[in-house]
Amino acid sequence: MRAMGFEAFLREYKGLLALLSVLATVNVMFAHRALLRLAQAEPQRLAAVGIRRIDWWPRCVLGVGRLGFTAAGHGLPLRTRVHFQAVAVTYVVLLALFAKAMVDVVGLVMR
Numbered sequence: 001m002r003a004m005g006f007e008a009f010l011r012e013y014k015g016l017l018a019l020l021s022v023l024a025t026v027n028v029m030f031a032h033r034a035l036l037r038l039a040q041a042e043p044q045r046l047a048a049v050g051i052r053r054i055d056w057w058p059r060c061v062l063g064v065g066r067l068g069f070t071a072a073g074h075g076l077p078l079r080t081r082v083h084f085q086a087v088a089v090t091y092v093v094l095l096a097l098f099a100k101a102m103v104d105v106v107g108l109v110m111r
Helices: 006-012 014-041 043-048 058-069 078-110
Strands: none
Touching: 006 014, 006 078, 014 043, 014 058, 014 078, 058 078
16 A cells, blocks of 8 residues: 555545634634633643743643643633643644655655
């Protein structure tokens, strides 16, 4: 079985990727709103997971993952934790797609 190139992957799964991007956008909006509320109500919880500012840089994204998947998020509403988990998984998927694209680029250059 031949490995699928990045462009072929995008063509093959265009519908699925479109659905995932819509879900990711909605989850990020809800997660952002939840973070703003937490910053007002419980800034110490954000500080405990490493979020200093809600700027969506890596430290903030890691903190969102910690709130979604670890005991630091216990006590938050289930829906909020699910949004945080979805955002963390979305970032992992985006990093995997980026890595796949870079491997394909390196493969083209090395030919």
